[in-house]
Amino acid sequence: MDLEEAREFRERCTQCAAVSWGLTDEGRYYCTSCHNVTEKSKEVLSTEAIPNTKIQAINRGLKRKKKPERGWDWYVCEGFQHILCQQAEALQTLGVSPELKSQVLHNLWRRYLQKSRLAYCRNPVYSGRRAAAVSDDNPSHSGWDSEPELLSDFSGPSGPSVFDSGAESQTDAHPRGPLPSSKASQSDMSSVCSGSLDGVEYSLRKAKGTVKMTVPGTLALCSLSLLWQREAITLSDLLRLVEEGHVPCVNAFQHFPEEMKLYGRDKGIFAVESWPTYEDIYRKMVEVATFLDLPRFPDITEDCYLHPNILCMKYLMEANLPDEMHNFTCQVVKMAGLGEVDFLTFDPIAKKKNTVKYDVQAVAVIVIVLKLLFLLDDNLEWSLSAVAETHNEENKEDKPWFDFRKWYHVVKKSFDEKKRKLEEARAKYVWKSEKPLYHSSIDRSVAYKRREMVVNLQKQFSMLVDSTPTVTRKSPSSFQFNWTGDADGTCFHGHSLQGALEKRGQSLTTRNALYWLSTQRFCRSYCKHVTTYEESNFSLSYQFILNFFSFLLRINVYFLHEEVSLIEKRLFKTKYSKAKKKSSRSRKVRK
Numbered sequence: 001m002d003l004e005e006a007r008e009f010r011e012r013c014t015q016c017a018a019v020s021w022g023l024t025d026e027g028r029y030y031c032t033s034c035h036n037v038t039e040k041s042k043e044v045l046s047t048e049a050i051p052n053t054k055i056q057a058i059n060r061g062l063k064r065k066k067k068p069e070r071g072w073d074w075y076v077c078e079g080f081q082h083i084l085c086q087q088a089e090a091l092q093t094l095g096v097s098p099e100l101k102s103q104v105l106h107n108l109w110r111r112y113l114q115k116s117r118l119a120y121c122r123n124p125v126y127s128g129r130r131a132a133a134v135s136d137d138n139p140s141h142s143g144w145d146s147e148p149e150l151l152s153d154f155s156g157p158s159g160p161s162v163f164d165s166g167a168e169s170q171t172d173a174h175p176r177g178p179l180p181s182s183k184a185s186q187s188d189m190s191s192v193c194s195g196s197l198d199g200v201e202y203s204l205r206k207a208k209g210t211v212k213m214t215v216p217g218t219l220a221l222c223s224l225s226l227l228w229q230r231e232a233i234t235l236s237d238l239l240r241l242v243e244e245g246h247v248p249c250v251n252a253f254q255h256f257p258e259e260m261k262l263y264g265r266d267k268g269i270f271a272v273e274s275w276p277t278y279e280d281i282y283r284k285m286v287e288v289a290t291f292l293d294l295p296r297f298p299d300i301t302e303d304c305y306l307h308p309n310i311l312c313m314k315y316l317m318e319a320n321l322p323d324e325m326h327n328f329t330c331q332v333v334k335m336a337g338l339g340e341v342d343f344l345t346f347d348p349i350a351k352k353k354n355t356v357k358y359d360v361q362a363v364a365v366i367v368i369v370l371k372l373l374f375l376l377d378d379n380l381e382w383s384l385s386a387v388a389e390t391h392n393e394e395n396k397e398d399k400p401w402f403d404f405r406k407w408y409h410v411v412k413k414s415f416d417e418k419k420r421k422l423e424e425a426r427a428k429y430v431w432k433s434e435k436p437l438y439h440s441s442i443d444r445s446v447a448y449k450r451r452e453m454v455v456n457l458q459k460q461f462s463m464l465v466d467s468t469p470t471v472t473r474k475s476p477s478s479f480q481f482n483w484t485g486d487a488d489g490t491c492f493h494g495h496s497l498q499g500a501l502e503k504r505g506q507s508l509t510t511r512n513a514l515y516w517l518s519t520q521r522f523c524r525s526y527c528k529h530v531t532t533y534e535e536s537n538f539s540l541s542y543q544f545i546l547n548f549f550s551f552l553l554r555i556n557v558y559f560l561h562e563e564v565s566l567i568e569k570r571l572f573k574t575k576y577s578k579a580k581k582k583s584s585r586s587r588k589v590r591k
Contacts, residue, residue: 009040072259074195076202077118079256079270083218084109086248086255091222094246094476096231105225111292112221116210195261203265211291214269216276219249220284227346228297232305234359235282236553237478243275243554246476250275250431273431278360278555286355289348300344300358307344308333311362318552319366320411320483322402322495328369336570338365357563363549364563368571370545373500374404375512378539381405384511388499401499402492408544410490414481415548480552517572519565531565533558 009021013031020032030037088101114120193200205212219242223235233241241247248255253262253270262270300306312329316322333339344356374381385405392400483491501508518538519531535543535557550557 014038072257072261073197074260075118075198076196076266076269077113077213079196079253079260079262079266080213080215080218081109082256082260083215083248083252083270084221086252087218087222088225090241090247091226091233094233094241096226096233097229100225100229100231104228105221108221108225108292108294111294112211112213112288115292116213194264194266196266199265199269203268211288215249215252215272216281217284217288219247219276219281220288222247223281223285224289224294227306230298230300230304230306232478234306234311235285235357236278236359236555239276239278239281239554240480241476244474244476275426278553279559282355282357286348286353289346290353292348294348296350297346299341301341302339306358308338308358308362308365311358312365314478315359315363315366315549315552317493318479318481319548320407320481320490320492321366322497323493324497325366325369325373328372329365332365332368332372332567332571336567338567338570359553360555360560360563361567363553364560364567367545367549367560367564368567371515371542373497373510373512374541375514375516376539376541376545377516378541380512380514381541384500391499399494399496402495402497403499407492408541410492411548412544415551418480419551515572517565517568518561519568522565522569531558531562533561 009029010019012019013034013036015036016031016034018031018033021029022032024030024037028037029040084105085101088105092098092101110120112118117123117125196202211217219238223238226233226238238247242249250272252272253266256262302309304310309326309330312333313326316325316329337343338361343354344358346355347353370376374384381404385403388401388403389405392403483493500511502511503509522530523532546557546560550560553560
C-alpha cells in the first residue's frame, strides 16, 4: 500500500540514485533500497487513511501554551495600603472608633505618600524625574486639607491606583505628576521579575532621608493612630492581637484581590517570617513620626487610659497583686514626675523629644513598688511571708495578709503553663500561607501543585495519628490570666499589705527601710543600651518578677530592667548625684 502511494514521487535517492520509494508512518518518503528518509512528505487529503497515532501526533503539535493570566497593574504602596485597610477594619471590629480609619490613619498614610514622593506631589518617583517639588500654593496638595479616599476598597476590573484617588481635588493649574510613559514595557518587565510594577525598583531603593515602608511598618502607623486617638490599646496589646490572629500582619498578602498578582521580588517585600518585636515597632514608630513631621499629639491626662495610674491598676489585676498597691504606685508616679502631661505627651518635633513606653513604664513602676515593700533580695520577702502566713492561720476570719511565697507559687504555676502553651503554639505555627508564593509567573503552576501536595500530606498524616488539625482562635481579651475568686485561695486582689507595713506615729510606712538600685552606673558609650542586665548579678525573686512582666508585654527582660533603672534615676536623684561625685573624686586621686 505504501509503495503504490509513493509511485507519484519520481525523484532519485541522494544516497543510491534509485527511484524506489515508500511512506513512513509520519508520511515521509524513504528509499526501499538504502532506507534513506527524506524531509519531503506526502500531502494528506483525507484523515480517514491516517492511523490514530498520526492524528494524536498532529493534535499534539497544534497545541499552544496558554499565556499567563495578567492581573492589574499595581504598585507596592498599593499593597501596603491594602494591608493598612485590613488592619484598620480589624481594629474597628475590636471596638476602636471608626475615626481611626476614616481620619487619623487616612491622614497619616497620605502624609507618608507625599513625604516619600509616591503621590500627592508634582513629580512622583515613578515619573522618572529626579526632582519632586510638593505644591505648597494649592491647599489640595498641602497634604492635610485634601480628602482623597486612600483607604477605600479596590473596585472595578482595572484596580484603581493611589495616584487616581482624589482626582477631583486636583486642579488644572497644578497638575499631578504623570505616570511612566512606558507603562507597557514596565508591565512586561514586572511580569518576569515581580507582580507589581515597581517591585524590583522598590527592593533596590536606598534613598537617604526617607523611611522605607515595610509590613511591620504598617503596625507602627496603626500604633501611632491608636496613640493619637488615645485608644485603650497599647503597643504590647497590639502585638499580642497580631500574634493571636485578630490583626493581620503575617501573610496579610493572601487577602489581596485575585487580580493583584504577587510573585518574584514582591515575596521579599510582603512575606513576613518572624513575629514583630516590641523594640523594633517602637523604634519604627519614632522614626516614622519624625519623618512625617507630625505635630504634638493630644495630651495624656489623668483620665486617659495611657496614664500610668490607670495602666498600673490594669497590670496589678493582671499580675494578681493586692489592690492596696495602687496607692503606692500613684505615689511613685507623683514623686518621679511620671504623671505630668508634658512628660507623657508624645511630641516628635520637639527639641528634647520625649518618648514614653506607656505599658513598659507602668510595669516598671510596679516592680519598684515591690522592691520598696519586699526588697526582693531573696531574704526579706520570705521572712515577711512567714509572718503573713502565721497571721492568716491565727486570724482566718479577718482580711488575709498578702503572702509573697504563696503568691509566687500560684503565679509561677500559671505562668509556666501559659509560657509552655505559647512556645508550643509558636513552634506549630505554619508560616507558609494558603496562597503560595512563587518566584516568577512560570513557576505558578509548580507552586500551586506543591502547596496542594503539602495539604494532602497533612490531611493523611492527621488521619494516621487520629487527630484533626483544628486551629482554634482565642477570643480577644484585655487580660491574659483569669484569676478566680477567693474560694480556692488563688486570687490576691483583696489581700492586705499590713504584713509589709508598720505604724510610725500617725502614718503607715514600710517595714523595709532598705533599697538597692538596679543599675549603679549607666553606660555612656555610643551603644544602643543605657544599662546591661545579667541574671547572675540579681536575686531570684527579682529575676522572676522581670520574667513574668516581660512575658505579659512580650518584651525582652533587659528592656524592662532598663526602664526600671531609668525611673529609679528620676526617683533617687540624690543617690546618683553622690555616686557621680565619688567617681569624679576617685578619678582626680588617680590622676
